[in-house]
Amino acid sequence: MSRFRKLRVNMRMLVAGAAIGLPVFWFTSAFVEQVVYGGVHRHDGWTEADLKALGNFPFNKETGTIDQVPSKYRALDGQRVVLTGFMYSNTGAGDRVHDFEFVYNIQQCCFGGPPKVQERVFARCPDHKAVTFASDLRRLTGILHVKLDRDAEGVVSSVYTMDVEKSERVKGGFWGLFD
Numbered sequence: 001m002s003r004f005r006k007l008r009v010n011m012r013m014l015v016a017g018a019a020i021g022l023p024v025f026w027f028t029s030a031f032v033e034q035v036v037y038g039g040v041h042r043h044d045g046w047t048e049a050d051l052k053a054l055g056n057f058p059f060n061k062e063t064g065t066i067d068q069v070p071s072k073y074r075a076l077d078g079q080r081v082v083l084t085g086f087m088y089s090n091t092g093a094g095d096r097v098h099d100f101e102f103v104y105n106i107q108q109c110c111f112g113g114p115p116k117v118q119e120r121v122f123a124r125c126p127d128h129k130a131v132t133f134a135s136d137l138r139r140l141t142g143i144l145h146v147k148l149d150r151d152a153e154g155v156v157s158s159v160y161t162m163d164v165e166k167s168e169r170v171k172g173g174f175w176g177l178f179d
Contacts (some may be wrong), residue, residue: 038072046080046141049073051104054083054160055119061156064146069118069159077146081162083121084139084170096130099123101164102140121160131167141166 038055059068089100102121106125123140125131142164149158 003030037114038070040076046082048074048082049076049144051083051085051102051121052119054121055104055116057118059116059118059156059159061117062154064148064156069146074146076144079144080141080165081144082139082141083144083162084137085121086135087123087133087138087167088120089133095133097133098125098128098130100133104137106135117156118156118159122158123161123162123164125164131164134167134169137169137170139170140164141168 034116039050043047054073057070083103085102086106087100088103089097090108100123102123141163145161148156153155
């Protein structure tokens with residue numbers, strides 16, 4: 001009998017190959033998607049944008065210019081955009097708010113210091129409307145504005161603002177495990 005027997009594929013080998021191959025495929029495809037699309041996915045009449053990707057670029061709030069915002073994000077100015085993240089409000093009292101900040105990770109705000117100016121969207125409800133303030137994962141739909149607002153000292157106070165049309169709870173996925 002030969003020392004080198006024919007390789008036979010059995011169920012254990014298929015399961016082991018899938019256990020190793022699927023995570024590698026998932027991480028590789030997520031990386032390629034981020035490089036190719038930069039977190040911006042255009043649909044008919046609206047655009048889905050990754051909130052973390054919107055702020056993932058170097059920016060100096062003292063000397064920053066609009067040209068430092070990547071062009072793919074500047075192109076979202078005036079567009080209907082859908083963002084997923086968490087609400088934060090230090091001005092609102094009660095369960096309904098007219099304006100708030102929207103960030104991709106509220107824990108980042110609390111434990112890693114406040115988010116940078118380009119990592120948050122300053123959301124406001126037009127026409128004196130309000131949305132329910134909630135601490136769970138939310139999906140905001142509205143018109144995104146990409147422009148630099150400066151305070152009295154000339155420091156950039158916002159890069160992104162949004163006129164909120166709709167706020168809804170995100171169900172399912174990791175955060176919806178206990179729905």
